[in-house]
Amino acid sequence: MKAARIGVTDRLAADAVLARFAAGRPLDGSVSAEVAPAPTTDELAALAAHIMARLDPDGAETSDRAGKRRRHFTIGKLRDGSVPVRGELLPEVAAQLQKLIDSLLNPKAEDNGSGSTVRFRPSDDTGDGERSSEYGAEEVSDRADGLEPHKAKAPPAQAADLRTHAQKRHDAFATVLMVAAASGGMPTLGGAAPTLVVSVTAEDFANRTGRARVEGAGYDVPVGAADHAGCAGGVHRVLFDQKGAIVAIGTTARLFNATQRRAIVLRDRECLIPGCSVPAEWCEIHRVTEHARGGPTHTSNGVPLCWHHHRTLDEGIWHIRMRDGLPEIRGPRWWDPYANGDPLTTTTEPSTTPSTPNMSENAHENPRGTPGDGALLILKCRN
Numbered sequence: 001m002k003a004a005r006i007g008v009t010d011r012l013a014a015d016a017v018l019a020r021f022a023a024g025r026p027l028d029g030s031v032s033a034e035v036a037p038a039p040t041t042d043e044l045a046a047l048a049a050h051i052m053a054r055l056d057p058d059g060a061e062t063s064d065r066a067g068k069r070r071r072h073f074t075i076g077k078l079r080d081g082s083v084p085v086r087g088e089l090l091p092e093v094a095a096q097l098q099k100l101i102d103s104l105l106n107p108k109a110e111d112n113g114s115g116s117t118v119r120f121r122p123s124d125d126t127g128d129g130e131r132s133s134e135y136g137a138e139e140v141s142d143r144a145d146g147l148e149p150h151k152a153k154a155p156p157a158q159a160a161d162l163r164t165h166a167q168k169r170h171d172a173f174a175t176v177l178m179v180a181a182a183s184g185g186m187p188t189l190g191g192a193a194p195t196l197v198v199s200v201t202a203e204d205f206a207n208r209t210g211r212a213r214v215e216g217a218g219y220d221v222p223v224g225a226a227d228h229a230g231c232a233g234g235v236h237r238v239l240f241d242q243k244g245a246i247v248a249i250g251t252t253a254r255l256f257n258a259t260q261r262r263a264i265v266l267r268d269r270e271c272l273i274p275g276c277s278v279p280a281e282w283c284e285i286h287r288v289t290e291h292a293r294g295g296p297t298h299t300s301n302g303v304p305l306c307w308h309h310h311r312t313l314d315e316g317i318w319h320i321r322m323r324d325g326l327p328e329i330r331g332p333r334w335w336d337p338y339a340n341g342d343p344l345t346t347t348t349e350p351s352t353t354p355s356t357p358n359m360s361e362n363a364h365e366n367p368r369g370t371p372g373d374g375a376l377l378i379l380k381c382r383n
Helices: 008-023 041-055 057-070 091-105 165-182 202-207 223-232 258-268 307-311
Strands: 072-075 085-088 196-201 212-214 219-221 234-240 246-251 284-287 302-305 319-323 326-330 375-382
Touching: 008 041, 091 165, 165 307, 196 202, 196 223, 202 223, 202 375, 212 223, 223 284, 223 307, 223 375, 258 284, 258 302, 284 307
Parallel strands: 196 375, 234 375
Antiparallel strands: 072 085, 196 212, 212 219, 234 246, 284 302, 319 326
16 A cells, blocks of 8 residues: 555655665765765664655654554563563654663763873883883872872773663663652652652661562562662651551651752762763762761762662772762772772862851751652661
8 A cells, every 4th residue: 555655756766765875875866986884774774764754644644643552661570680661662752761861871072181082191111110101201109108100090980880881771761760759840649759668677777688678569679779768868767566556757867958969069060980970960969977877967978979879889889988078989999909099079179169157058857749859768667
């Protein structure tokens, strides 16, 4: 039927255009000595689809209707530590999702001296066993620990991330969901914001044993997921008696307020982990010294971490500390064999550090459903 709607002349013309495009020749049929690079199969298929849509608009409309019928998104059951998803998206939905993911994964093109671009540098070895700088002069250490300057330099930031592209897209999708849940603009669910609730017994949480549970979905998750929920959101303690009746409910953790978040974003700009360029606005605020250990809800104790690095921080790969209100980080041995803790801050003037007396540093309880509360940890205690 489609062949009947398209005349023979149009089909031959379309074949000729596709043949010229595949051969790298001008599409208008003109003669040129220069040959363009051969297109990929995806590019060739995209041109073919565009030509068909122009020659047979009714056929494209039929395809649009078929796409609307086939659209679906299904979340499967927990299996081997992950949950499979299946579905088909409409083109505009897929494009919007791709834009959001690209905004988080788009690499920076400028060279800011962090080693993010490919470049050559002179060897550290001059051939006679002595070390030399990039300008050929011998480097002399003025550090108190005697560490040579070439060893004190930070390693390339891009080498710090070992995730595959598919894993990065998953983590970007998780960030999109986290930001949407914490925005306060989503509809309520059962009278409350769509907050991720993770529960664990206080004994398992303290002893790092057992498993936690995602309420609602019923997923069994590691205790590390409870750490993530408690740090990114709030912590509620629910006290049960011996028969299982609720005796008391208490909130034992505070969230960074909007003023503190803006100050931390201004100071750090991006996820603190080297090689990760997720904007700080899309990050969760990590409390460097835990609340249980007396860590205050203060800008001098908070740093931005993306969803992935916040969730995996308890694996001990990265170590963060605060010094004079500025964050310092120590990377893994395979990335930084000399284990240097160099300050990684974007502010250069001490006066810009958000700790001035006229700024509010009193964290307040953040009601459910307001921005910044995308997760909640419930500790189940026995009386």
